[in-house]
Amino acid sequence: MPPRRQDASENGLARGTFLLLLAPALILLFLSLYPFLSGLYTSLTDQKLYAAGGTRFVGFGNFVRLAGTPLFWTALGNTLTYTALVVAIQLPLGLAFALLLDIPGRLQSFFRSVLVLPLLIPPVVAGLMWKTMMQPQQGVLNYLLSLLGIDPQPWLANPATAMISVVLIDTWLFTPLAAIILLAGLQSISVELTEAARVDGASPWQIVRRIKLPLLGPYVLLVALFRVSDALKSLEIIYATTRGGPLNATRTLHVMAYEEAYRWSNLGRAMAIVFVLWALCYAISGTLLALWQRQEARRYAR
Amino acid sequence: MPADWSLRALRGHALLALGYLAFAFFVLFPIVWIFLMSLKSFGDIIAYPPRFLFTPTLENYVEVLFGGEAERAAGEIPDLLRFLMNSVIISGGAVLVSIVLAVPAAYALARRRTGGARNIQFTFLSFRFAPELSIILPLYVIYTRTGLYDTYAGMILVHQLITLPLSVLILASFFRDIPQEIEEAARVDGANVLRILVSIVVPIARPGIASAMIIAFIFSWNNLIFGLVLAGGATRPVTMGILQSMTFDQIKWGLMAASAMVSALPGMVAAILFQRQITRGLTLGAVK
Incomplete structure (x- = not known):
């Protein structure tokens, strides 16, 4: 078809129309810049959440103070541990689920409906559900372990096991997302090839290892992007189960910031924590996004 | 050779079935368990070992959706x-x-x-x-x-x-x-x-x-x-x-x-x- 108008045929919509259609959504979204910037200023003050009275500008005082607070480094470590565990467990498990559901069979559509169920349950509710199941004395989880001859675990109640317990709840909730994305990747591989x-x-195993896995690259990145960006700012599951305890074992930066504001009323310090986390999120997620973009661009170019 | 082959196929099938079972259990068990719990009376909930068989009751749903007796008497919305x-x-x-x-x-x-x-x-x-x-x-x-x-x-x-x-x-x-x-x-x-x-x-x-x-x-x-x-x-x-x-x-x-x-x-x-x-x-x- 011959090009009708230069602008319309090369770039699609004309620029004016494009901006006009986009404007209302963009304006509404960028309204959030105001609280964001005012929060950035707050992080440079000693503002309290509840107390009236004036606030003082303290420059980078909050950040300097944070660097000297051991709990901050604990929380930073917890945030990174949580994120690393989430990816290390959910990627392989998600891949196992995806490979399982990729095999043609009669029950596949049923299994696929089942797969999305956890994703649609509120994380707080999932946290509470698992908290009941993880009760050390009466919980059903320890009962099931006892049937296998495994000793009861303290789960959320012990600093040594609390982190992995919270990650387990996260794994139950979000491994299906990894599986959905990887399954879509597997199904995009042409049948002729396999x-x-x-x-x-x-052998089936060789086909998986030599053909399917190498082609999953962009999908693995997408899973990492989704899961890392969420795990870095995880708060809801932890808030519903341990509130950062026991002994700060699950206190992530996001949880610490919330407590700093609502428990100790230190809004200025809370915002300082939030912006450290914010920088971390954008650095890591931004890198993954850039990597994924490059892979996608390469795929379109082909 | 054929005997060996069918044995391997059988083992493959068994492994696969086990995989599906583990998958379904992992995803569904928490939901099923909490659903069962929602149908249990207080006595059944605190029983140990946990009860898989019990007489179901709707009392929990009635209470959360329509309020306890006191609330109902006062005509409050739960x-x-x-x-x-x-x-x-x-x-x-x-x-x-x-x-x-x-x-x-x-x-x-x-x-x-x-x-x-x-x-x-x-x-x-x-x-x-x-x-x-x-x-x-x-x-x-x-x-x-x-x-x-x-x-x-x-x-x-x-x-x-x-x-x-x-x-x-x-x-x-x-x-x-x-x-x-x-x-x-x-x-x-x-x-x-x-x-x-x-x-x-x-x-x-x-x-x-x-x-x-x-x-x-x-x-x-x-x-x-x-x-x-x-x-x-x-x-x-x-x-x-x-x-x-x-x-x-x-x-x-x-x-x-x-x-x-x-x-x-x-x-x-x-x-x-x-x-x-x-x-x-x-x-x-x-x-x-």
Whole structure:
């Protein structure tokens, strides 16, 4: 079809129309810049949440103070541990689920409906559900372990096991997301390719390892992007179960910031924590996003 | 050789069956267990070893939905019902506002092929990266000053942070799938963009719009932190209500289980009825 108008055919919509259609949504969204910037200023003051009276400008005082607070470093460590565990567990498990659901069979559509269920349950509710199941004395989880001959675990009640317990709840909730994305990746691989390998005598395992896994690159990145960006700012599951305890074992930066504001009324200091976390989130998630973008661009170019 | 082969195949099948079983157990057990718990009497709940067989009762549901005897006598609305109502108003309102703004925005993003358009799309995506408190803690100060704290309008406004980027990204992915020839034909006939959008694109993209609305509603419904910071007694959403009632009555597991089931209902119904659209929406349209 011959180009009708230069602008319309090369770039799609004309620029004016484009901006006009986009404006209302963008304006509403960028309203959030105002609280964001005012929060940035707050992080440079000693503002209290509840107390009236004036606030003082303290420059980078809050940040300097944070650097000298051991709990801050604990919380930073917890945030990174949580995120690393989430990715290290959910990627392989999600891949296992995806490979399982990629095998044609009669029950597949049922399994796929089942798969999305946890994703649609409020994280707080999931936290409370698991908290009841993880009760050390009466919880059903320890009962099930006892059937397998495994000793009862203290789960959320012990500093040594609290972190992995919270990650386990996160894993139950969000591994399905990893599985959905990776399954879509597996199904985008052309049947001719795997069929040809099968005819050449490749075993199912070889087909997975040599053909399917290498082609999953962009999808693995997408899973990492989604899960890392959420895990870095995790708060709801932790708030519903341990509130950062026991002995700060699950106190992440986001939880610490919330407590600093609402428990200790130190809004200025809370905002300082939030912006450290914010920088961390953008640095890590931004890198993953850039990597994914590059892979996608390469795929479109092909 | 054949005997060996069939033995291996059998072992493969057994392994596969075991895999499916483990998968189904992992995903479903917590939901089934809490569902069973919601149907148990207090005695059955605290029994150890846990009871898998028991006489089911609806008393937990009756209490959370219609109130205890004292509340019923006083003619009060039970807390959970009020929280549910708040959540319906907030999430429903937020989705309606979002979809009106997101349809034109997503169409614009889907139909302009420039670097700028792509960058704006990634800006929408990057809203997911920000820790919520970076916006809503300062917003708390602003809301208490302007009187938006603990109001439906204030809650609907702040929920745009969830529902709007989500709707735009999902819709843009669906709009891209619509072939442009029809629109081209309409344009030649002299229809303007708004007309094309309303009478051609929207009707074709109805499943996409449904998908965006369902996902946006569920994510807004499931959110805790906005309510925790910006809602008080008048607009308290269901997620916060459940957490709060649990903190005060640690031992009322049956009520917790029933409330959990009720609050997770929108998500679970959607999961069963709209599985395909949801799968695509959950990945923000990045995966079809």
